[in-house]
Amino acid sequence: MGGDRSRCLENGRSGCLERFLSAATAAVVLLAVLPALVVTAPTASADTQESSSASEASVALERAAASGEEVEVVGERAEYSTTYANPDGYSFTLEQSVVPVRVATKDGSWTAPDATLERRADGSIGPKAAVADISFSAGGDGDGLVTLAEDGKSLSLGWPGTLPRPTLDGAAATYAEVLPGVDLRLTATVEGVKQVLIVKSAEAAANPDLERIEFSLETEGLAVSSRTGGGLAAVDEDGNTVFRSPAARMWDSAGDAGTGGSTTMSLASASDDEPVQDGDGEASPDHPADGPGAGDASAVLPVQLTEESVAVVPDPELLAGENTVYPLYIDPDVALEESERTVLSSDGDAFYNFSGGDDGEGVGYCGTYVTGGYAYYCGSGYKQRMYFEFAPTKLAGKRVLDATFRVTERWSMSCEKTVVELVRTGNISSATRWPGPTANWDVMGDRTVAAGRGSLCDPDQPDAPIEFNDDPAQSYENLTATVKKFAAGDFSRLTLMLKADDESDPNGWKRFDDDAVLSVKYVGLPAVPTSAGLVQSSGISCETDSGDPDIIADPTPMLNRAAADRGGR
Numbered sequence: 001m002g003g004d005r006s007r008c009l010e011n012g013r014s015g016c017l018e019r020f021l022s023a024a025t026a027a028v029v030l031l032a033v034l035p036a037l038v039v040t041a042p043t044a045s046a047d048t049q050e051s052s053s054a055s056e057a058s059v060a061l062e063r064a065a066a067s068g069e070e071v072e073v074v075g076e077r078a079e080y081s082t083t084y085a086n087p088d089g090y091s092f093t094l095e096q097s098v099v100p101v102r103v104a105t106k107d108g109s110w111t112a113p114d115a116t117l118e119r120r121a122d123g124s125i126g127p128k129a130a131v132a133d134i135s136f137s138a139g140g141d142g143d144g145l146v147t148l149a150e151d152g153k154s155l156s157l158g159w160p161g162t163l164p165r166p167t168l169d170g171a172a173a174t175y176a177e178v179l180p181g182v183d184l185r186l187t188a189t190v191e192g193v194k195q196v197l198i199v200k201s202a203e204a205a206a207n208p209d210l211e212r213i214e215f216s217l218e219t220e221g222l223a224v225s226s227r228t229g230g231g232l233a234a235v236d237e238d239g240n241t242v243f244r245s246p247a248a249r250m251w252d253s254a255g256d257a258g259t260g261g262s263t264t265m266s267l268a269s270a271s272d273d274e275p276v277q278d279g280d281g282e283a284s285p286d287h288p289a290d291g292p293g294a295g296d297a298s299a300v301l302p303v304q305l306t307e308e309s310v311a312v313v314p315d316p317e318l319l320a321g322e323n324t325v326y327p328l329y330i331d332p333d334v335a336l337e338e339s340e341r342t343v344l345s346s347d348g349d350a351f352y353n354f355s356g357g358d359d360g361e362g363v364g365y366c367g368t369y370v371t372g373g374y375a376y377y378c379g380s381g382y383k384q385r386m387y388f389e390f391a392p393t394k395l396a397g398k399r400v401l402d403a404t405f406r407v408t409e410r411w412s413m414s415c416e417k418t419v420v421e422l423v424r425t426g427n428i429s430s431a432t433r434w435p436g437p438t439a440n441w442d443v444m445g446d447r448t449v450a451a452g453r454g455s456l457c458d459p460d461q462p463d464a465p466i467e468f469n470d471d472p473a474q475s476y477e478n479l480t481a482t483v484k485k486f487a488a489g490d491f492s493r494l495t496l497m498l499k500a501d502d503e504s505d506p507n508g509w510k511r512f513d514d515d516a517v518l519s520v521k522y523v524g525l526p527a528v529p530t531s532a533g534l535v536q537s538s539g540i541s542c543e544t545d546s547g548d549p550d551i552i553a554d555p556t557p558m559l560n561r562a563a564a565d566r567g568g569r
Contacts, residue, residue: 057085057092065089077110079103079131091521094394098341098514100190103129113190115171125166125173127188134193136173136186139165143216146186146193153242155224155234157195157310158216159184172287179207185289192243196289199328205320213330214311224310229431230302232310244340246352246430248301248312248332253288254325255295289329291351294379297324298349303332340389340427340493341514344434347382352430356513360410360452361386363420364500364509369413371507376413378509385436386498387428388516395487398522403483404469405496405518409449411511415457417450418508419501422468424482427493436497444468445477446501452511466512483520494518534559 056075064071064085070093076083081096102110114128117136124144125136133149142159149155159178166173166186175184178197181204187194197213199205217224222234222242230247292298299315312332318324343351343361354361363386366379388407405422412418422444426437450457451464470477486494496516500508534541534550535558543550 057083060085061089061092077102096394096517098388098516100131103131103190105129115188115190117168117171117173117188119168125168127171127190130188130190132191134188136166136188136193137163137175139163139175145215146195148193148243150242153221153236154219155222155243156218158218160214160216179209180204182207182210187290194290195332197330197332198289199319199326199330201326202320202324205324205326205328210314210319210330211316212311212313213332214309215332217306217308217310224305226303226305227430229429230300231430232303232305244430245303248303248330249292249298250301250314250318250328250330251292251296251298252318252325252328254297254323255293256288256325288327289331291331292329292349301330340429341387341516342428342430342432343384343386344432344436345382345384346434347380348434350430350433352432354514356408356410356515358410360408360511360513362509362511363498364413364418365503365506366509367506369506369509371414376506378413378506383434383500383503385434386512387425387432387436388496388498389428390486390494390496390518392486392489392492392494395483395520395522396489397525398487398520399525400480400484400487400520400522402469402521403480403518404467404520405444405479405516406465406467407498407516408463408513409451409466409510410463410513411452412450412461413507413509415450415453415461416507417448418505418510419446419448420466420508420510421446421499421501422479423497423499425495425497427495437495442478442482443476444479444482444496445470445474449510483518487520487522 057073060071060073064087068087070084070086073083073085073092076094079100079102080098081094082101084093084095085091086093100113103113105111111129113130115130116128117125118128119125119138120135123138125138126134131150133147133154135144135147137144137146137159140163142161142163143156145157145159145163147154147156159175161178163175163178163184166175171189172185172187175186178184181200183198183200185196185198187196197210199210204210219234222236224232224234227233227244232243232245233241234243235241297318299318301312301314304311304313310332312330314330319328341353343354343363345351351361362378362384365381365383367381368378369376424442424444426439428437445468447466447468449464449466451461451466453461468479470480483494485491496518498512500510502508534552541550
């Protein structure tokens with residue numbers, strides 16, 4: 001492997017109703033990639049909660065219709081979603097995000113997500129507000145290095161040695177010199193933990209303790225097993241995956257050495273003797289320990305699992321190879337998450353559960369775009385595709401009327417619009433690599449867009465949400481029909497891919513955020529009616545004994561039923 005291994009090449013990364021009253025109600029759902037580690041506030045019993053929620057929703061509908069404005073159904077708040085009653089008086093909008101929009105506190109209130117680390121009264125360290133209970137060691141015995149807990153289930157990892165008191169910087173805690181010349185960096189997110197060993201020199205890399213890096217493992221209410229491709233899954237007693245992890249990976253700093261630290265797209269005259277200028281291009285990770293950057297040599301490391309430990313074995317050629325550029329980063333990636341999204345690159349790299357943010361991740365062909373006598377350099381000529389996987393939980397028992405997919409475009413190669421496609425593919429996992437699932441592609445739609453270059457274009461082209469919704473004039477666009485089948489249970493996961501229409505056109509290179517949502521308008525399917533019977537002066541009669549039937553003399557009997565949809569409304 002060594003110098004021939006995959007490299008992240010230049011600058012391409014960075015109540016009841018009676019007498020046949022219909023119970024159907026409509027709603028709009030923003031359904032995002034399956035969230036992880038959802039920690040809900042304490043609630044009443046399921047029946048009481050459903051009744052209360054339905055009642056509150058009905059009141060919200062009345063208020064929305066009277067005011068002409070949407071009204072939030074506060075009782076249905078969750079970490080990843082917000083529900084509104086719409087002014088039409090019968091529909092709802094559920095906005096569900098890929099990332100948490102709020103976090104439940106211990107007293108049942110809500111607060112904004114905040115991964116900033118703080119030292120707690122019990123001596124541990126953890127993020128201020130996260131959807132999981134995350135705690136880091138404050139130093140000392142290595143057994144309690146990091147613990148992730150949710151709803152009484154937990155997973156803990158330990159370091160095989162003593163830990164120094166960590167230095168805190170925002171969401172990161174650095175334990176210096178856990179081995180000679182090796183630092184351990186833990187970074188909290190609002191959903192999990194990232195863990196990286198930083199090997200600072202060739203001398204440090206020669207330490208035999210790095211030949212196999214083993215972390216002790218303790219769980220409560222969870223069983224951890226290996227996944228295809230080298231990752232892990234932590235499953236509860238009902239078989240539900242609570243946490244997931246991809247295979248580990250490692251990377252060096254060759255990109256920094258080769259580019260002099262520049263991580264932007266180069267803008268140069270087509271003439272070789274003109275100077276090169278830096279332009280607005282693909283950003284590298286905020287910190288080198290966040291992931292491989294442009295030009296870094298990298299390798300994938302399967303995670304080894306025993307009953308009491310999790311271990312990774314670094315690639316020996318990259319660990320101490322002649323071409324290795326230090327610092328070297330070894331990422332066991334025990335930030336076990338449940339969401340499934342990835343970016344696949346034709347150069348072999350994969351960015352499972354990537355973070356988007358201000359920069360986003362690339363889609364299309366990253367090469368050199370020449371126009372007007374200038375060459376805009378993105379990378380060495382690789383292709384990337386972006387995938388998001390959705391779960392049908394919120395759609396069960398619903399009749400889908402319309403569906404829209406939306407994601408934010410953060411940057412485009414030029415001000416000229418190009419075509420990006422939304423395609424349904426087979427499902428993905430942390431082990432998926434280029435070219436990804438290729439059988440039975442089904443194009444959901446396409447859009448001709450350019451966004452994210454701001455004042456560099458006239459008029460301005462700021463970051464913008466790109467929406468895919470069926471165009472009646474385009475018979476091949478069938479997102480709504482696909483989501484109907486999805487809600488009906490025809491398949492268990494819906495995987496949607498973003499790709500450039502022309503994957504050989506460097507001007508088609510774009511960057512997108514991780515904020516994808518699936519907006520679904522639906523009506524609730526009717527539930528089995530209750531309180532059915534004949535209206536008599538003494539009340540409602542419904543005799544089910546054929547040997548003792550009710551005798552009614554009224555030639556025009558009145559029938560009654562209490563109807564609702566499957567959501568209790």
